[in-house]
Amino acid sequence: MDDLDRVFHRLVSNIRHRFPEYLTMPFTVQELYESLIPYRHHRRELAIETNQDYEIAVTRLLSGERDYLQADQGMRDKLQAELGVPSGDPGAFREFANAKVSLAPEALRRIRALTASPAADAALSPPPAPVSERAPGGQDTGLPLRDETAGDQPARPPVGASGSGGFSATFPVGQTPLPASTESGAPASALSATSSIMNNSMPEECRFCGGTLPEGRTVVYCPHCGNNLSVTRCPACGSELEKGWKFCATCGRGVG
Secondary structure (H helix, E strand, C coil), X not given: CCHHHHHHHHHHHHHHHHCHHHHCCCEEHHHHHHHHCCHXXXXXXXXXXXXXXXXXXXXXXXXXXXXXXXXXXXXXXXXXXXXXXXXXXXXXXXXXXXXXXXXXHHHHHHHHHHHCCHHHHHHHCCCCCCCEEECCCCCEXXXXXXXXXXXXXXXXXXXXXXXXXXXXXXXXXXXXCCCCECCCCCEHHHHHHHHHHHHCCCCCECCCCCCECCCCCCCXXXXXXXXXXXXXXXXXXXXXXXXXXXXXXXXXXXXX
């Protein structure tokens, strides 16, 4: 996956979560680089180091490379010419700020196929009914089967829809105070950091590319697009939020 792929995947994710009408409706080039996927708000997730590299990726996107967008042919030809010369202007797409573009339906279908997983169907299926405990003689008592290895341990809620014993990306682990040290000698600070990540409830699908997340394990980075799922963003402007903030530092929106 290169810069162009990451820009398009991020664009689709932002549209799905914040501007769903643009999944089927056109939008302007200016909306694309100022509102839908501005570099200043998505630099980390795009993994693009410079604004010039970002502009080149957007120019490639609007030029029709890989047929990710449907756009005016005149704009495509102009931007392809800019990309074809060493001294081309990477920000030439701003000349077409009012031009209309839209997501290519075939490109959206390719993303869905890329991120499809059999685990998604399993997650939607209801869990099987518990096996009833049977009294001597084969009579059903109607009571759930006991776990003979549990002893006097208190009952725990299921960890995930798949029934596995690991941590689930869709089920938050209860917060339990940690001692200053453990028998293994691991510092409490390291354990606290791990517990903090596990205590964050992750979505069933990546909010950036829409890919299905694996169950039965802690998921911090999306296995499909590589984006950090633990980052919290302002619902209004998309800026990254620090832990404990009650207002967005960019737009002033209340978030806590």
